[in-house]
Amino acid sequence: DTGVSQNPRHKITKRGQNVTFRCDPISEHNRLYWYRQTLGQGPEFLTYFQNEAQLEKSRLLSDRFSAERPKGSFSTLEIQRTEQGDSAMYLCASSRNIGNTIYFGEGSWLTVV
Amino acid sequence: AQSVTQPDIHITVSEGASLELRCNYSYGATPYLFWYVQSPGQGLQLLLKYFSGDTLVQGIKGFEAEFKRSQSSFNLRKPSVHWSDAAEYFCAVGSRSSGGGADGLTFGKGTHLIIQP
Secondary structure, three states: OOOOEEEOOEEEEOOOOOEEEEEEOOOOOOEEEEEEEOOOOOOEEEEEEEOOEEEEEOOOOOOOEEEEOOOOOOEEEEEOOOOHHHOEEEEEEEEOOOOOOOEEOOOEEEEEO | OOEEEOOOOEEEEEOOOOEEEOOEEEOOOOOEEEEEEEOOOOOEEEEEEEOOOOOEEEOHHHOEEEEEHHHOEEEEEEOOOOHHHOEEEEEEEEOOOOOOOOOOEEEOOOEEEEEEO
8 A cells, every 4th residue: 555645745825715635545445534633733524535425524614615536536625715724734534444444644734824 | 422532732751661641532332442643744643443352452663552441541551662752642533333434533632742861
């Protein structure tokens, strides 16, 4: 396994701009998760996919956030009209299926200025 | 709703000394329990997990944790710490009904481990 890969690792954007993060899960992992982590806090669950289907979304995921996993492989997380409060690390994770260990990527840092 | 409490925000330990990081969870049934470690600016690495069976779980890097149902605890231990253990440690709970999947993992706020020479 090559691990969960996230791009870009760092992104600085101006308030109001749109940003997109990409996640490539471990090969053959059916489940893909997005988490958000702010400084001094633990990761918070945002959403998850079972193959291409988005099955759960946290109330933290406002209308400005959208996640896709079109072919059941890689996923994108887009944030529209970014706000300073969106500054955080966005973590992607994947697992083979229910009951299997969830593996995390190294995260994508977003700074909104 | 499930929750995790890590009572210690910071812990300082001398190199070579033993370590115990506390974790208490709130969950209606027997959960899945995890400990992850995070180095600065990095993602999370799984140290160990408890799903069922033996309540003393061995992990990587010499860590172990013990699930105590009566105390709703899952404390992490290491008999002798190394300077490279300095990092942020997160305890997490997952729903048993979904295998930690359907609603994701719930993390504590973390414990920052400092190693003194």
